[in-house]
Amino acid sequence: xxxxxxxxxILLSGRAKPILRPTASRRRSTLQxxxxxxxxxxxxxxxxxxxxSMTLAPAEADTGVVFVRTDVLAQGGAPERAEIAANWRxxxxxxxxxxxxxxxxTRLSTVEHLMAALAGCEVDNLRIEIDGPEIPVMDGSAAPFxxxxxxxxxxxxxxxxxxxxxxxxxxxxxxxRHATLEPADGFSLAFEIDFESQAxxxxxxxxxFDPHSFRAEIARARTFGFIHEIEALRAAGLAKGGSLDNAxxxxxxxxxxxxxxxxxxxxxxxxLLDAVGDLALAGAPLIGHYTGAxxxxxxxxxLLHQLFADDSAWRxxxxxxxxxxxxWNRVAVAANA
Ligand SMILES: [Zn+2]
Numbered sequence: 293x294x295x296x297x298x299x300x301x302i303l304l305s306g307r308a309k310p311i312l313r314p315t316a317s318r319r320r321s322t323l324q325x326x327x328x329x330x331x332x333x334x335x336x337x338x339x340x341x342x343x344x345s346m347t348l349a350p351a352e353a354d355t356g357v358v359f360v361r362t363d364v365l366a367q368g369g370a371p372e373r374a375e376i377a378a379n380w381r382x383x384x385x386x387x388x389x390x391x392x393x394x395x396x397x398t399r400l401s402t403v404e405h406l407m408a409a410l411a412g413c414e415v416d417n418l419r420i421e422i423d424g425p426e427i428p429v430m431d432g433s434a435a436p437f438x439x440x441x442x443x444x445x446x447x448x449x450x451x452x453x454x455x456x457x458x459x460x461x462x463x464x465x466x467x468x469r470h471a472t473l474e475p476a477d478g479f480s481l482a483f484e485i486d487f488e489s490q491a492x493x494x495x496x497x498x499x500x501f502d503p504h505s506f507r508a509e510i511a512r513a514r515t516f517g518f519i520h521e522i523e524a525l526r527a528a529g530l531a532k533g534g535s536l537d538n539a540x541x542x543x544x545x546x547x548x549x550x551x552x553x554x555x556x557x558x559x560x561x562x563x564l565l566d567a568v569g570d571l572a573l574a575g576a577p578l579i580g581h582y583t584g585a586x587x588x589x590x591x592x593x594x595l596l597h598q599l600f601a602d603d604s605a606w607r608x609x610x611x612x613x614x615x616x617x618x619x620w621n622r623v624a625v626a627a628n629a
Contacts (some may be wrong), residue, residue, distance in 0.1 A: 311606035322611050324416040324453045326350040335428025338402055338515075338539075339388065339525075341532030348440060351417040353451035356575060357410060358394065359400050363423045367396045373421075374398040378407060378574040380596040383453035388530065390570055401426040402445035404569030404589065405515075409437030412506030412571040415446055432514035432538040433554075434565055438507055457609045458580030462602065464594040471567075471591040473599060476581035478502075483563045483584040489518070490545035495560035501568070508566065512554050513561035516540035518547065521565060535546070567592055574599075579609065 330349040357378035366372035376394040384393035389402040406427050431438035463472040482498040525531035541548045570592035
């Protein structure tokens with residue numbers, strides 16, 4: 293998977309609203325994928341500041357993504373370790389980041405950037421072993437996880453990948469702050485944010501999602517925060533691991549990071565990254581168009597609750613690659629399971 297990809301185009305339309313489209317006729321995988329080899333990393337948790345070790349290990353088809361807290365015994369005791377499936381039903385907290393918890397209450401924080409990397413690299417099945425309560429923040433983006441996945445390599449498995457097709461619009465929120473999903477041919481996302489700070493102001497971005505557009509246009513966008521918020525979090529014992537090494541920090545109208553931004557609109561692109569990660573908790577790739585306006589993890593999770601609460605709003609489908617684009621074509625439909 294260490295293919296050298298051509299740069300993708302950014303097409304401007306309307307009021308300088310970037311539409312990020314796939315350029316290459318990259319076939320999306322129609323078979324499930326896992327890693328070829330296990331791979332290991334260490335890092336610190338954004339909130340705990342504690343060092344954690346993490347191993348991404350191959351898993352059998354139809355496993356999905358499963359987190360294993362190697363520092364916590366499962367109910368029933370040794371040698372079993374606590375497992376938490378990466379699923380929207382297990383989201384326990386969305387205030388600062390997306391937190392998962394299993395039925396025994398074992399929690400794991402800040403899963404969204406890693407989940408986004410897995411979706412972007414089309415990894416369906418993975419066992420993620422971690423010896424602490426928080427996924428390492430790395431540089432605040434998904435790019436280090438993409439690099440790990442590329443180093444380990446991915447491989448197709450014999451099972452067909454299924455996707456979740458959105459059949460009718462669902463929405464959560466109000467006029468100003470909302471998340472919506474509506475039917476579409478492929479998976480695309482749009483986001484808009486609006487801050488008083490002149491460093492951010494109003495930003496809109498739309499992306500036609502595929503592995504290439506994700507890596508080139510979304511994966512490197514870092515999380516961000518305002519200095520006064522970070523000071524308040526620190527006073528509350530949070531964001532202990534946060535620094536200019538793993539976040540864009542804004543003070544008033546200025547970006548404090550010496551190297552500036554990775555994209556002129558890095559802020560809204562990070563919101564797209566978060567949405568990709570949160571929506572990956574659906575458990576399978578989505579076919580639909582997502583729109584987010586001034587919202588975050590809470591709205592994204594509630595949106596999945598809305599979608600799955602209505603059996604007529606979605607269905608399982610199998611896929612084959614479109615002849616000439618990165619998008620998928622629907623080819624067959626199975627009843628909702
Ligand atoms: Zn984020």
